[in-house]
Every structure is written in structure tokens, then in C-alpha cells.
Amino acid sequence: MFERTSVGLDVHARSVAACALDSETGEIIRQSLAPDEVTGWLLRLPGPVAATYEAGPTGFWLARTLAAAGIECPVAAPSRLLRAPADRIKTDKRDALSLARMLRLGEIVPVRVPTVGQEAMRDLSRAHAVAVKDLSQARQRINAMLLRQGLIYPKDSHWTREHTAWLGRQRFDQPAAQSVFESLLETELLAVQRRKRLDKLVASAAADCEYTTVINALTCLRGIDTVAGFGLAAEIGDWTRFTGSTIGSYLGLVPSEDSSGQSRRQGSITKAGNTRARWLLVEAAWIHRRPYKRPGVRLLKQWELVDPTTRLRAQEGNQRLHRRWETFDARKKTSTKANTAVARELAGWCWSLAAPLQQGATMHAAS
Structure with a gap:
């Protein structure tokens, strides 16, 4: 579909730098907006209108909002955007203009915009990954402290019930060291419980979802x-x-x-x-x-x-x-x-x- 107005959006948490290119008049329209003002501003531009912004930490809520309003909004893959090697000046206004020009030329490589449910599933998967990483780091800290004190578990199998019981029997002469060790054990226990909860949530979601x-x-x-x-x-x-x-x-x-x-x-x-x-x-x-x-x-x-x-x-x-x-x-x-x-x-x-x-x-x- 031919769009008369191509709009580039540089989206941040509290502000959006917008730049619109009118293909009939050649006019460049710039505007600084609050995120909740974007849809209304786009609807006032000469239509048909298409907009784009880079995928990033602000997510896909804006793309879904614009799609619901009937405005085409491909979300650009940041790694596939064209940038001149000699261009060393980066501002929100220049980024918005660059996005608008690439959209006009058809050079935007879009990412897939997930539905709200699909994004929630992805968040759950990533939360589980974070929990596994946190547990691994908690256990590494315990092992590092024991190693500094010359305490080595005599068996090869770690983080079993027997190993956990052995950890609970370790005592240090310095009260500060004992307090730190107990804090590390508490952190590890909480990390285990968190991972187990997410294990159950993932299993439940996997058994009854669109995938x-x-x-x-x-x-x-x-x-x-x-x-x-x-x-x-x-x-x-x-x-x-x-x-x-x-x-x-x-x-x-x-x-x-x-x-x-x-x-x-x-x-x-x-x-x-x-x-x-x-x-x-x-x-x-x-x-x-x-x-x-x-x-x-x-x-x-x-x-x-x-x-x-x-x-x-x-x-x-x-x-x-x-x-x-x-x-x-x-x-x-x-x-x-x-x-x-x-x-x-x-x-x-x-x-x-x-x-x-x-x-x-x-x-x-x-x-």
C-alpha cells in the first residue's frame, strides 16, 4: 500500500521524537511528543500514514496501539538499519528522520511483533533463565568462600541432600564470616525455591498454550x-x-x-x-x-x-x-x-x- 506520509519515531520511556515526510509536498514535519500523544498526532497527518521505530526496551505496546488505530507500524530490527560509517552525530531528531527516509524507501527490515499472550510466554521463559543464572551464581559464591577457607567437599556429587547437610555443618571462627556464609546459604535456598516455582509455571504453560x-x-x-x-x-x-x-x-x-x-x-x-x-x-x-x-x-x-x-x-x-x-x-x-x-x-x-x-x-x- 502506498503511504503519503512516512513517519520515523525515536521512542523513549517519557518522550518520542517524531519526523514525518510528506511524499506529495516534500514537507518534513518534526514533533516532540509524549508516548500517549503519538496516535492522535499520526491520525492528524495527511493519510495514508505509516510509521516505524526501532525495537528496543520500550517493547511493542506502541506498535499494537497504532495497529489498533489502523496505522501500519513495522518495528525495525536495529541490527539491519542502514548507517553511514562517517556519520558520527547521533541525536533523536536525526534518528527519527533516518527512520522516516528508510521507511519511505522500503529499507526497513521488520521484526515480528508478538501478541500480548506470546510476549507473556516469552517473559516467562526469560524469567526462568534468569532464575537459573541467579541460582548458579549463588552456588558459585558459596563454593568460592569455602575455597578461600580451605574447605573442600570430599565427594564429587554436589548440591545433593548430603552436600546441603554438609554445608549446614560448616562453622567459621570469625562471626562476620559465619554471618556472610549463612547469608549465602539463604540466598541459594531462595534461588532454588524460585527456580522450582518457575519450573512448575513453565510446565503448566507449555501443557496448555498455542504452542x-x-x-x-x-x-x-x-x-x-x-x-x-x-x-x-x-x-x-x-x-x-x-x-x-x-x-x-x-x-x-x-x-x-x-x-x-x-x-x-x-x-x-x-x-x-x-x-x-x-x-x-x-x-x-x-x-x-x-x-x-x-x-x-x-x-x-x-x-x-x-x-x-x-x-x-x-x-x-x-x-x-x-x-x-x-x-x-x-x-x-x-x-x-x-x-x-x-x-x-x-x-x-x-x-x-x-x-x-x-x-x-x-x-x-x-x-
């Missing part, structure tokens, strides 16, 4: 449990946007490249796209290095929740990914590089499980 069939399919692959499957489904959302070859690029799992003429140089992975989803796949890829002859109890239970086609596809993926690890190990490839390559292929297998299910659901809804 339940996709989560059930993803968890048929080794290394992807309910938490990881829920996280991948919430972060990626619509798998039909990609193909088996483009999903790896979206997740930043493909090599960077700097080629010119006859010279071709490839570097480390791009690490573009969704950081959380990439991390989940990289962690899951390590599991496929372990021996695999037949599915375990968890996979057998999970396979009962999916159709035969998905089950066969998942089994094929599990076997293929383990063979890839065997090949890399036989070639003595660096384990981190090998794991990244397996993670990239794992992304493709996840897509092959999820995309057909979403495509089928879309076709069913349309009919």
Missing part, C-alpha cells in the same frame, strides 16, 4: 526438555517465516564472512538474531555427543504425545545429529566449533518439526 503441539514436537529431540522447548517456541514464535537453511542465519549460527574479489574469508559465527534461542540450541547440541542407540524413558514418553510422522522425523534427527558428532570427533575437530555446527543443524531439525505443524494449523484455520 503446545510445537513444544511437544521439539521435546522429541535429545537435549530439548520442556523448558528448552517452551523457550524456543516462545522466542521464535512463527517457524513458517523460515526455511531449513535460513533458520540458522536468523539465529546467528552461520559463519561471518569478509570476501572481496578472489579472496574469501570466513570467521566466527555472526551471533545475530535471538540470543536466548541460540543459547538453548548450543546447550542442547552438547547432549547429542553422548552415545545414542535407542531412545530413553523420557523420549519414549514424549513420543506418545506426537503423531507418527513427527516421531519418525525426530528419531531421524537424533540419529543424524549423533552421527555428525562422531564424524567431528573422528576428524578431531575443536569441540566448540563442532558443537556450533551441530547446533546449526539442530536448528534445522527443529524447524522441520515445528513448521509443518504450524503450517497445517494455519491451513486448517483458513478452511
Whole structure:
């Protein structure tokens, strides 16, 4: 659709710098607005109107508000915006004008705007990740303090009931040190309880949400449990946007490249796209290095929740990914590089499980 007025918005918590380009008159209209004034101001501009702003900490509420008012508003991917290397002056007004010009030229690469429910699922997944990280840090602090005092747990298994009981028996001569240690134990206990609560919330949400069939399919692959499957489904959302070859690029799992003429140089992975989803796949890829002859109890239970086609596809993926690890190990490839390559292929297998299910659901809804 042709828009007469293209608007760039530089959005902050309490202010919005707006710049509108009128394609008929060539006029540039600038305005400083409060966030709740944006919709009314846009509706007063010569129509049709389209607006855009960068994805960032302010989220997607403005895009949803404008869409409800009938105003097209693609949210721009910050990493894909065109910027001149020599442009060293950055202000809100210049950013808004630049966004308006790129929107007029059709150079905006949009991100997917999730629904309110989808964003809530993503927030839950990320809250669980934060809880796991906080627990890990709390335990590292306890281990560090014990190490400074020369106290080493005699067994290999840590954070079991026996280990927890051993921690509770430790005493320090200095009252200050004892108080600090007890505070660290309290922090660890609270972190465990918080993670367990979020474990239950994730399991409950995964069992009854719009992505339940996709989560059930993803968890048929080794290394992807309910938490990881829920996280991948919430972060990626619509798998039909990609193909088996483009999903790896979206997740930043493909090599960077700097080629010119006859010279071709490839570097480390791009690490573009969704950081959380990439991390989940990289962690899951390590599991496929372990021996695999037949599915375990968890996979057998999970396979009962999916159709035969998905089950066969998942089994094929599990076997293929383990063979890839065997090949890399036989070639003595660096384990981190090998794991990244397996993670990239794992992304493709996840897509092959999820995309057909979403495509089928879309076709069913349309009919």
C-alpha cells in the first residue's frame, strides 16, 4: 500500500521524537511528543500514514496501539538499519528522520511483533533463565568462600541432600564470616525455591498454550526438555517465516564472512538474531555427543504425545545429529566449533518439526 506520509519515531520511556515526510509536498514535519500523544498526532497527518521505530526496551505496546488505530507500524530490527560509517552525530531528531527516509524507501527490515499472550510466554521463559543464572551464581559464591577457607567437599556429587547437610555443618571462627556464609546459604535456598516455582509455571504453560503441539514436537529431540522447548517456541514464535537453511542465519549460527574479489574469508559465527534461542540450541547440541542407540524413558514418553510422522522425523534427527558428532570427533575437530555446527543443524531439525505443524494449523484455520 502506498503511504503519503512516512513517519520515523525515536521512542523513549517519557518522550518520542517524531519526523514525518510528506511524499506529495516534500514537507518534513518534526514533533516532540509524549508516548500517549503519538496516535492522535499520526491520525492528524495527511493519510495514508505509516510509521516505524526501532525495537528496543520500550517493547511493542506502541506498535499494537497504532495497529489498533489502523496505522501500519513495522518495528525495525536495529541490527539491519542502514548507517553511514562517517556519520558520527547521533541525536533523536536525526534518528527519527533516518527512520522516516528508510521507511519511505522500503529499507526497513521488520521484526515480528508478538501478541500480548506470546510476549507473556516469552517473559516467562526469560524469567526462568534468569532464575537459573541467579541460582548458579549463588552456588558459585558459596563454593568460592569455602575455597578461600580451605574447605573442600570430599565427594564429587554436589548440591545433593548430603552436600546441603554438609554445608549446614560448616562453622567459621570469625562471626562476620559465619554471618556472610549463612547469608549465602539463604540466598541459594531462595534461588532454588524460585527456580522450582518457575519450573512448575513453565510446565503448566507449555501443557496448555498455542504452542503446545510445537513444544511437544521439539521435546522429541535429545537435549530439548520442556523448558528448552517452551523457550524456543516462545522466542521464535512463527517457524513458517523460515526455511531449513535460513533458520540458522536468523539465529546467528552461520559463519561471518569478509570476501572481496578472489579472496574469501570466513570467521566466527555472526551471533545475530535471538540470543536466548541460540543459547538453548548450543546447550542442547552438547547432549547429542553422548552415545545414542535407542531412545530413553523420557523420549519414549514424549513420543506418545506426537503423531507418527513427527516421531519418525525426530528419531531421524537424533540419529543424524549423533552421527555428525562422531564424524567431528573422528576428524578431531575443536569441540566448540563442532558443537556450533551441530547446533546449526539442530536448528534445522527443529524447524522441520515445528513448521509443518504450524503450517497445517494455519491451513486448517483458513478452511
